[in-house]
Each structure stands twice: as C-alpha cells, then as structure tokens.
Amino acid sequence: MLKPVTTDIEALKILDERLRWLSAWTIHHANHVRESADGLKVGGHQASCASMSAIMSALYFHALGPNDRVAVKPHAGPLLHAIHYLLGSQSREALENFRGFGGAQSYPSRTKDRIPVDFSTGSVGLGVAITLFASLMQDYLTAHGWMDEADRGRLVALIGDAELDEGNIYEAIIEGAKHDVRNLWWIVDYNRQSLDATSADRMFERFDEIFRSCGWRVVELRYGKKLRAALQKHGALKEWFERLSNAELSALHYQGGAAWRARIEAELGKKGRAFLKDHDDAALAALFSDLGGHCMETLVEAFDAAQDDVPTLFIAWTIKGFGLPFAGHKDNHAGLMNPTQIAALRDSMAVREGHEWEPLEGIGDNARTGVEALIERSRVAREERGRAFGSVSVPPIPAPAGEEQSTQAAFGRILLDLSKAGGELADRIVTTSPDVTVSTNLGAWVNQRGLFRRSDMPDVFARAKIASAQKWSGGNKGQHVELGIAESNLFLMLAAAGLSGDLFGTRLFPIGTLYDPFIARGLDSLNYACYQDARFLLVATPSGITLGPEGGAHQSINPPLIALGQPGLRHYEPAFADELAAMMQEAFRLIDAPDGESTYLRLSTRSVRQVERENDQWRQGALDGGYWLREPGDNAEAAIVAMGAVMPEALAAWEELGSDVPGLGLLAVTSPDLLHRGWTAAQAARWNGQRERSHVERLLSRLSPNGGLVTIADAAPASLSWLGGVLGQRVAPLGVEKFGQTGSLADLYAAYRLDGDAITEAVAELLLPA
Ligand SMILES: Cc1ncc(C[n+]2csc(CCOP(=O)(O)OP(=O)(O)O)c2C)c(N)n1
Ligand SMILES: [Mg+2]
Numbered sequence: 001m002l003k004p005v006t007t008d009i010e011a012l013k014i015l016d017e018r019l020r021w022l023s024a025w026t027i028h029h030a031n032h033v034r035e036s037a038d039g040l041k042v043g044g045h046q047a048s049c050a051s052m053s054a055i056m057s058a059l060y061f062h063a064l065g066p067n068d069r070v071a072v073k074p075h076a077g078p079l080l081h082a083i084h085y086l087l088g089s090q091s092r093e094a095l096e097n098f099r100g101f102g103g104a105q106s107y108p109s110r111t112k113d114r115i116p117v118d119f120s121t122g123s124v125g126l127g128v129a130i131t132l133f134a135s136l137m138q139d140y141l142t143a144h145g146w147m148d149e150a151d152r153g154r155l156v157a158l159i160g161d162a163e164l165d166e167g168n169i170y171e172a173i174i175e176g177a178k179h180d181v182r183n184l185w186w187i188v189d190y191n192r193q194s195l196d197a198t199s200a201d202r203m204f205e206r207f208d209e210i211f212r213s214c215g216w217r218v219v220e221l222r223y224g225k226k227l228r229a230a231l232q233k234h235g236a237l238k239e240w241f242e243r244l245s246n247a248e249l250s251a252l253h254y255q256g257g258a259a260w261r262a263r264i265e266a267e268l269g270k271k272g273r274a275f276l277k278d279h280d281d282a283a284l285a286a287l288f289s290d291l292g293g294h295c296m297e298t299l300v301e302a303f304d305a306a307q308d309d310v311p312t313l314f315i316a317w318t319i320k321g322f323g324l325p326f327a328g329h330k331d332n333h334a335g336l337m338n339p340t341q342i343a344a345l346r347d348s349m350a351v352r353e354g355h356e357w358e359p360l361e362g363i364g365d366n367a368r369t370g371v372e373a374l375i376e377r378s379r380v381a382r383e384e385r386g387r388a389f390g391s392v393s394v395p396p397i398p399a400p401a402g403e404e405q406s407t408q409a410a411f412g413r414i415l416l417d418l419s420k421a422g423g424e425l426a427d428r429i430v431t432t433s434p435d436v437t438v439s440t441n442l443g444a445w446v447n448q449r450g451l452f453r454r455s456d457m458p459d460v461f462a463r464a465k466i467a468s469a470q471k472w473s474g475g476n477k478g479q480h481v482e483l484g485i486a487e488s489n490l491f492l493m494l495a496a497a498g499l500s501g502d503l504f505g506t507r508l509f510p511i512g513t514l515y516d517p518f519i520a521r522g523l524d525s526l527n528y529a530c531y532q533d534a535r536f537l538l539v540a541t542p543s544g545i546t547l548g549p550e551g552g553a554h555q556s557i558n559p560p561l562i563a564l565g566q567p568g569l570r571h572y573e574p575a576f577a578d579e580l581a582a583m584m585q586e587a588f589r590l591i592d593a594p595d596g597e598s599t600y601l602r603l604s605t606r607s608v609r610q611v612e613r614e615n616d617q618w619r620q621g622a623l624d625g626g627y628w629l630r631e632p633g634d635n636a637e638a639a640i641v642a643m644g645a646v647m648p649e650a651l652a653a654w655e656e657l658g659s660d661v662p663g664l665g666l667l668a669v670t671s672p673d674l675l676h677r678g679w680t681a682a683q684a685a686r687w688n689g690q691r692e693r694s695h696v697e698r699l700l701s702r703l704s705p706n707g708g709l710v711t712i713a714d715a716a717p718a719s720l721s722w723l724g725g726v727l728g729q730r731v732a733p734l735g736v737e738k739f740g741q742t743g744s745l746a747d748l749y750a751a752y753r754l755d756g757d758a759i760t761e762a763v764a765e766l767l768l769p770a
Pocket of ligand 1: 045122123161191193194333
C-alpha cells in the first residue's frame with residue numbers, strides 16, 4: 001500500500017481549505033452563475049461557513065465515529081454538503097442546484113436532503129438542544145436492552161455563538177443536569193458575530209460558568225499554536241490583545257496587517273517594537289488570525305483529549321468569514337463575494353477556471369495521496385440510513401367501560417389497561433410530561449411502569465409508608481421520563497424519542513402530555529419535531545373553557561387552529577371514550593407507518609354520558625374526521641356540527657329541536673384537520689382529472705345545498721366555520737373568541753354561547769328565510 005506522504009494534520013488543513021472553497025463556490029454558483037428565473041435573491045452564508053471549515057474538517061475527517069450523530073449549525077449547511085461531496089455521498093447536481101427545487105437544502109434537512117442528515121436545523125437553538133434529548137434516548141435504549149453499549153455514540157452539536165442567546169438551550173442543559181446526561185459535544189463557533197452585529201462583550205465571559213454549573217466540562221480554544229507561542233513571549237502584547245473588545249477585534253481582522261501594526265504602535269509604543277520588527281504586515285494578519293478554531297493541531301488535540309463521556313462544551317474562537325475578503329466585517333453575515341473576489345479565492349486555492357467543482361482540483365500529487373487516504377479512512381457514515389418502520393404490531397385497543405367518563409380519564413385508563421395487558425407495544429411506549437404527569441392522568445401508568453433513571457431512585461415516601469396514590473420509583477427499566485416545567489423541552493424530547501428508530505435503530509412509541517394552552521409555549525419546538533418527521537403522540541388536556549373553575553389563564557382557544565396549519569401532526573378531538581380508544585390505536589399505527597405522522601389528542605376533564613352504539617360504522621368516520629352521530633333526513637335543511645366536550649349540549653339541542661326541524665342531523669367532528677386535508681386533496685385530485693370526493697364532501701352532501709350548519713366547539717369558531725365553504729352551505733359558528741373566565745360550566749357555556757339556547761337561536765336564524 002502506498003504510504004501517505006502528508007501527515008493527517010496537513011491533510012486535514014488541506015481539507016479545511018477545500019471545504020471553505022467548495023462551500024463558498026456552491027453559494028456563489030447559486031447566486032452568480034446559475035440562471036435566475038425570478039430575480040429573487042438566492043442567498044447563502046459564505047462567512048458563516050468559512051468560520052467553521054476547520055472545525056468541521058477536524059470533526060468529520062478525524063474525530064467522528066460511525067455511531068456519532070451531528071446537528072450542524074443551519075447556515076453551515078453548504079459545508080456539510082461539501083463534506084459529503086468529498087466523501088462521494090453528495091452529487092454535483094445537488095450542489096449546482098443549491099437552494100433550488102429538489103437541490104441541496106439551504107439548511108440541513110433530514111427529510112429533504114439526500115445526504116444523511118442526523119438532525120434538521122434552521123431555527124437556531126433547537127438543533128443544539130435536541131442532541132441532549134437524543135443522548136438521553138440513547139441511554140434509555142441501552143438501559144432497556146435495545147442497543148448495545150458498544151454501539152453508543154456521541155451526540156454533537158455545531159453551534160453559532162449568537163445561537164447561545166436562545167433560552168431553550170439553557171432549559172435543556174438544566175434538564176440534562178437532572179438526568180446526568182452524557183456523551184455530548186457542543187462545539188461553539190465563537191466568531192463573536194451574529195446576524196446584525198458583533199456580539200456584546202459583557203455576556204461573553206459568562207457562558208463557561210453557566211455550563212460548568214450544569215456539570216459540563218468547558219474547553220476554551222482561544223489560541224492557535226502560533227499565536228499562543230507569540231503571546232507567551234510578549235506579556236504586554238497578550239494583555240493588550242485580550243483587552244480588545246469583540247467589535248475592535250473583528251474590525252482589526254477585517255482591516256488586516258497594517259491596522260494591527262498601527263494599533264500596536266499607538267498603544268504599546270516601545271513595548272511592541274521588537275515584536276513588530278519581526279513581522280511584516282502579512283505575517284501580523286496571519287498571526288492574529290491564528291485563533292483556536294482555525295488551528296488544526298489545537299482542534300485535533302482538544303477532540304482527542306475529550307474521549308470520556310463527560311458532556312463537553314468547546315468554545316472555539318474563530319473569525320467570521322475567515323480567509324475571505326469580508327473576514328471580520330460586521331455586515332458579513334449574508335455577504336457574498338463578487339465574481340472578482342471569488343476568482344481571487346479560486347486562484348489562491350490553485351483551482352483552474354472551469355474546474356471549480358472538481359473535488360481535489362489543484363492539490364498537488366504528493367498532498368493528494370494523503371488527502372485521498374484520509375477521506376478513505378474517514379469513519380463518517382456515508383450510506384443513507386434506512387428508516388425502520390413496521391416493526392411493532394399494534395393490538396386492538398378497547399374502550400374503557402363506564403357510562404360517564406371524560407376523555408382525559410379514559411386516556412389514563414387505556415394506558416393502564418395497556419400496561420397491565422403487557423406486550424411489545426406497551427414495552428415500547430415511553431411517556432414524558434413537563435411536571436403535569438399527575439394532572440394529565442399519567443399517574444397510574446407511571447405506578448405500573450416506573451420512572452426512567454440511569455441509577456436507581458427509591459420512592460422515599462413509599463418506603464416511609466406515607467400513603468400516596470403515586471407510587472413512583474425510578475430505575476433504568478422505567479418508562480416515564482420526568483421533565484421540569486419547560487414545554488419546549490417536552491417537544492424536543494418527543495422529537496428525539498420520535499426519531500429513535502432513525503437515529504438508533506429501535507422505534508419507540510413516545511407519548512407526551514401537557515395542558516392544551518401551553519402548546520403555544522413550545523410551539524417552535526413542536527414544529528421542529530414535525531419538520532423532521534419525528535413520530536409521537538401528544539396528549540393535551542385539559543382544554544378549552546370546559547375546565548370551568550380551574551380556567552382563566554389555563555383555558556385554550558386556538559390550538560385546533562394551530563393543528564389545522566401544522567403539517568405532520570394530526571389533530572383528533574374525541575367526545576367519547578370509544579372514539580378515543582380508536583384514535584389511540586390509529587396514532588400508534590401512524591407512529592410506526594412509513595406514511596404516518598404524529599397525532600395530537602385534545603382532551604377534556606368533563607365527564608360526559610357515553611352514547612350507545614348500534615354498530616361499528618361510526619368508527620371509520622371518527623378516524624376520518626367526522627361521522628353522523630344523528631343521521632340527517634334526506635336533503636335536510638340544517639345540521640348541528642359539534643366537536644369534543646360540548647357534544648352533550650349538541651345532543652340535547654338536537655333532541656329538543658328534532659320535532660321543529662325535520663331531518664335535523666348532528667355531525668360529530670373528530671378532526672377538522674383531517675376533514676380540511678381531505679377536502680383540499682380531493683380538489684387537487686380533480687384538477688388532475690381524477691374524480692374524487694372527500695369525506696367531508698360526502699358527509700355534507702347529505703344536506704340540502706341550501707341547508708345551514710350550526711357549528712360548535714370549545715375552541716375558536718374558525719376551527720369549524722370553514723365547513724360552510726365546502727359545499728357553500730350557510731354557517732352559524734359558535735365557539736370561544738375572548739379570553740376565558742373562571743366559573744361553573746353552566747355559567748361559562750351561557751356566557752360564551754356554547755349552550756343549548758345558543759344552538760337553538762343559531763338554528764332558528766339559519767332557517768329564517770333570507
Ligand atoms: C430562531 C431563529 N431566529 C432567527 C434566525 C435568523 N438567523 C439565522 S443565523 C442568525 C445569527 C446567527 O449568528 P451565529 O449563531 O453567531 O452564527 P454565525 O453565522 O455567526 O456563525 C440569525 C439571527 C434563525 N435562523 N432562527
Ligand atoms: Mg457568530
């Protein structure tokens with residue numbers, strides 16, 4: 001075998017430059033070379049890539065193992081594509097079509113990019129924190145015997161320094177400390193610039209303290225080898241250098257050698273003279289650019305030295321736009337090199353014009369051998385990882401017995417029954433809740449299945465024989481992950497658990513519970529989970545103003561509208577326990593189906609009389625979004641359309657109005673979300689020449705085209721009022737439009753017009769001749 005003539009460090013340095021070139025060229029090509037059909041800015045972040053090409057070279061071609069998983073800073077996406085291009089797992093076409101339809105995505109995307117992307121990123125802060133929850137899931141899988149200890153990897157996040165302003169990061173590390181999280185590397189590209197400006201100085205000495213107090217090791221890589229040596233020789237120079245503010249430092253990096261000289265002359269006088277004599281301007285600029293995050297030796301040593309499982313924050317000092325003409329300039333975030341500048345960069349890399357895409361163009365033969373050998377040896381997983389689906393069979397889930405019950409109580413009961421019955425599904429369920437386990441009715445399940453803890457945690461109260469309904473001890477076979485009150489963490493936990501099949505090869509069935517109004521608190525994290533196609537069941541309860549005296553600030557109004565606009569998340573809102581059982585069965589199926597999705601169940605604490613069923617025909621309708629709970633007469637003039645907890649009012653009004661309004665129907669809507677999707681999908685199919693009629697169209701066509709609908713939900717009325725648009729029927733929408741009050745159900749339903757009187761009035765109005 002040919003012995004490589006370059007050392008690994010030299011090869012890594014060449015790869016660093018190559019990544020910087022290819023990422024810059026990919027962005028340049030998309031903006032300046034590819035034809036623009038619409039004149040829209042294409043964009044891309046050459047400066048943000050340049051600042052971490054060395055870090056990513058050291059990581060991907062030296063430090064990463066095959067089981068490691070990485071979340072890449074969103075605007076460093078082109079670097080990740082360049083890495084896979086060099087590895088042979090990304091195509092030139094995809095790079096040429098960067099930010100184009102079907103091309104390499106602007107920000108790394110698990111579902112849309114063709115290279116293996118472990119975590120999508122884009123909304124800063126979330127990609128960082130999900131790695132922590134994924135690490136927790138890795139521990140969970142090994143503790144439960146689904147993953148070999150030897151297959152355990154490291155979870156790595158590449159972070160922009162301004163990303164550290166996102167509060168969700170601190171919520172996550174606090175949670176991680178409670179769970180003794182490990183196997184994490186978070187690497188900060190500490191270029192001290194954000195999108196708008198250079199970063200404020202005051203905060204910058206504090207990040208290490210915050211992390212250390214959460215149990216992290218903090219490794220600061222401030223200096224490269226050469227700069228460290230130079231400053232060690234010149235105490236006064238070091239003191240001066242370290243006093244420079246972020247803004248001053250960035251400005252000097254931008255201005256270059258002459259500016260460094262002038263400042264040192266002016267501020268150090270005699271003390272700087274000998275040093276300046278030894279360095280010409282170019283040498284000065286190069287020396288002061290030798291920060292830790294650009295020094296390959298420093299990076300490699302730091303990664304090699306952190307091989308235990310202690311969570312580690314690397315703070316790698318860098319220059320934004322390193323090696324590019326706008327290095328350090330405060331406006332460089334979206335800065336693009338012009339054609340002259342990119343040509344100069346190309347020449348400096350010895351890349352011939354017309355050969356820009358050739359992966360190792362311009363690298364001399366000697367060096368090339370070493371670089372090729374390093375690429376070949378690189379342990380980065382190149383193959384696209386398949387997704388594991390269809391591995392767990394979901395048993396039929398019977399409805400819990402009881403003439404009167406709430407959907408929330410039924411949910412707890414179903415889980416308890418599942419746990420008692422045992423089986424694979426029950427064993428694969430992992431539950432989690434941000435400090436509302438008891439009040440969302442998960443308590444009985446946790447009594448059965450226990451809390452997940454890496455080390456045993458006895459139930460002190462039980463040992464002391466203090467009576468309690470919650471008998472919770474923790475251990476490594478427990479199936480409930482307790483979270484503190486931070487809803488963003490709940491969704492990131494669901495995202496990580498919901499990707500366990502993809503990330504670690506074993507599918508879990510994650511169930512998260514919270515109060516419905518607090519979905520809004522973690523909404524971006526929920527969207528993030530859905531964007532990555534993580535699969536889970538979200539149970540939100542209680543909901544609406546139906547929680548009565550407990551209401552006020554806890555009353556939710558708009559989550560059904562949120563769900564209506566959220567891809568990847570199916571909203572179900574059952575009125576009865578048997579509907580809920582069917583929905584949970586379906587939700588479990590969807591978690592493990594290739595074309596599945598996540599499910600959001602909006603439940604209630606209101607105990608309602610269950611309906612008698614003559615047959616099972618309601619079931620498919622309930623799963624499709626709605627069914628006639630009381631069939632309409634042929635061509636009926638009106639129907640009540642109700643969802644969820646207000647079904648008793650709808651049923652009572654239907655009884656009362658039945659004699660006056662012949663053929664009056666009662667449509668139980670279980671998912672406005674599915675009805676709406678079906679409607680638009682059928683329209684799209686018709687445009688394509690297929691004759692399709694959606695479920696909602698079939699349901700509503702039972703009524704007269706001139707008929708009217710009274711819609712009612714304990715939610716924003718717009719959740720259902722759109723139904724009038726399907727066939728053009730008139731609508732009288734009832735629902736909640738103002739912030740809730742506390743009160744008894746009767747008081748609240750009267751005040752917010754969710755009662756029988758309101759329905760009667762609305763029906764009467766619809767039937768009046770126009
Ligand atoms: C939640 C969110 N808010 C705003 C943005 C827009 N944005 C993208 S990058 C960025 C600044 C990033 O600065 P930094 O993290 O320091 O990265 P750098 O480019 O300097 O490496 C901002 C505000 C975003 N992507 N996500
Ligand atoms: Mg930055």
